[in-house]
Amino acid sequence: MTRPISDALHARIRRDIESRIMSGQWRPGHRIPYEHEWMEAYGCSRMTVNKALRSLVQSGLLESRKRAGTFVAAPRFHRAALEIPDIRAEVEGQGLTYRLDLLSRDRRKATEADKALLRVSSGDLLAIECRHFADDLPYALEHRLINLAAVPEAAEVDFSTQPPGSWLLAHVPWTEAEHRITAINADPATAQSLHVPENAACVALERWTWIGAGRDDERITYARQLYPGDRYALTAHFHA
Amino acid sequence: MTRPISDALHARIRRDIESRIMSGQWRPGHRIPYEHEWMEAYGCSRMTVNKALRSLVQSGLLESRKRAGTFVAAPRFHRAALEIPDIRAEVEGQGLTYRLDLLSRDRRKATEADKALLRVSSGDLLAIECRHFADDLPYALEHRLINLAAVPEAAEVDFSTQPPGSWLLAHVPWTEAEHRITAINADPATAQSLHVPENAACVALERWTWIGAGRDDERITYARQLYPGDRYALTAHFHA
DNA sequence: TAGTGGTCTAGACCACAGC
DNA sequence: CTGTGGTCTAGACCACTAG
The missing domain is CATH 1.10.10.10 (Winged helix-like DNA-binding domain superfamily/Winged helix DNA-binding domain)
Known part of the structure; x- marks a missing residue:
């Protein structure tokens, strides 16, 4: 009972x-x-x-x-609630030690490529490349763009120890987001960075984040995270 | 306005x-x-x-x-609503022609492997391998197990034209489900079947479906769908 | 046009966590 | 204790749409 x-x-x-x-x-x-x-x-x-x-x-x-x-109702698709944890929280939740490796950090005017990814028409941004480690094993490779017009404070933040995602989650608390999940083959640089064989399948999780109606200056961030396909799984559950 | x-x-x-x-x-x-x-x-x-x-x-x-x-509330992770369409509906929704290719269909007592996947301890099941086509291009490769103890009618259904997922969605309307998304490299057989290069990255979407509290005989189905990573993306959105 | 769900009111009692 | 949210009532009017 x-x-x-x-x-x-x-x-x-x-x-x-x-x-x-x-x-x-x-x-x-x-x-x-x-x-x-x-x-x-x-x-x-x-x-x-x-x-x-x-x-x-x-x-x-x-x-x-x-x-x-x-x-x-006639179900037309399978619904599930996808809860994507902050990487640091996820790693530490597994009892592993989290470590961040900041590969590059660049403040610049948006290039054409940046504009397409961040979905803004102009402005300054912060571009970050970093690796997330779980117990000294690469966990994910991240490429991130932060719109400084929307989050100017980000320019002063030290992202060498604090993951950008964690900082943003705490400082830009409520946003709208769109996610895209695909699979890609690791190119040589990615493979080396993630300690996987060349061409290894990786889960690519892209996230676009903005506030409110979605005007240019409300675009917050774009993130692309690559996870080794054999070490990582996204899970989603449909409640009863 | x-x-x-x-x-x-x-x-x-x-x-x-x-x-x-x-x-x-x-x-x-x-x-x-x-x-x-x-x-x-x-x-x-x-x-x-x-x-x-x-x-x-x-x-x-x-x-x-x-x-x-x-x-x-303090956001602890990114939430998103994942809506995974029925494959036939998804293909037809893109204006393409859907076609099903039934590769094998086997009614059998659950093997050890079946039991692990379907999460039952015994019983008869229907094992199906099929390919989904969109305009004569392979769209997904599916491995499915249906628990006949829970869905005995499935034994009589013709799955050579009707995709098992569509049939189940219409006949076992509401269930609980768990999803797991990973990336894998296509093995030679998979690559040939999906018309992709060997080792091509594929999105692997696994789904376990059951009713209610989750006793053995309430397990409905297990499905594993492989999508070519370069042709397919899962999307999820967090509502405002 | 009749009857559904959508919405709203102006009360009420209760359990419970904070003071 | 006090006062909050959680729950519930016995009505009401309205928009809409199926018949």
Whole structure:
């Protein structure tokens, strides 16, 4: 007997509906009972029913159509929550010793290549190349651009010990982000840097970060991290 | 001037709070006004305020501590919503023609290897190898195991034209899932199958799917899909 | 047009963590 | 203790859309 997560009535209603969907009793497209009927079934107010249903709609398990009812949603893809930890936190979380190796740091006017990556039209930026180590084994190779128009303080920060990602996470707390995950073969320089054979498959994780509506000066940073494919895995989980 | 997504009062309150967090006006750890104060500020009831706050708590931007108040949450990692489309839908969504190539189909008792992958202790399963084509170019190579104890109907399905993922998505609608993304070098057979050079980097996407608490007979399927790294990218986005 | 979900109100009681 | 958020009620009006 597992202990219930929450005894709240709306949570019970939610779980009841969930289990009927997960058991296959209610298939995609099935119209579930009207909110009115749930009120009667549970002897509660409509707000309580509504709270349960809205929560399931937000999870993607249900969809509401005005005037028609609430239906079991037809899944069109697998959803999962991807939680990408800060590298230092991830390494230390595994009980390993983290070390940063700053390869280069360049403050410059955005080149054409920078502009394309950072998605700005002009301005100064900080370009950083660094390696992340876990117990003296290379963990990831990072190429990062920081938009100094958006984060001028970054120009004064010492990134020789503090990873740029950690600093940014703490100083530009809430952003929007887009991620792109691909696989690439390590070129000779990358291979040497990561201590992997030439052409070894690497996970390439790119991240674009900005604030708000996405104007030029709100672009925060671009990061490209390469992980040895045989030592690293991204994991994602779809909650119940 | 962008058109507002929703004019609902709780949505406006939500956006107001969001923008103060995203602009940096309220930093992690900051205690935002009490629900009582929001009521007065907006001249609305507490339920309306609560709806906005709960929504932000669920997004991870806020956290509530009873008796203390509601605080801006400290981001500990980058969150993103990963939406992995059904391959057929994804291919057709790009305006390409989808074709399935069933390489093998084997109904068998679970071998030791199967058990480890599917995470069951025994039982019959369906093992499928197939290739997905987009306009006659190999798009992905798939190895799939389906637990027949959980999905007996799968034994009768014709998977020579219908991709197993699409069938399962439609017939075992809602499950829990775990994903693992790595990069691998194509071995000779894989390279030939995907029309890529030997050792080409490929994105390996593994997915374990089950229902409910996760007992043996509730394990649904294991899938491993290999995508040519230079033709494929997974994308994930963190919503505002 | 009838009836659904979407939204909102003006209260209420409670558990609980901080003071 | 006090006051917070968590939860819930018994109504209400509205927009929308399916029939």
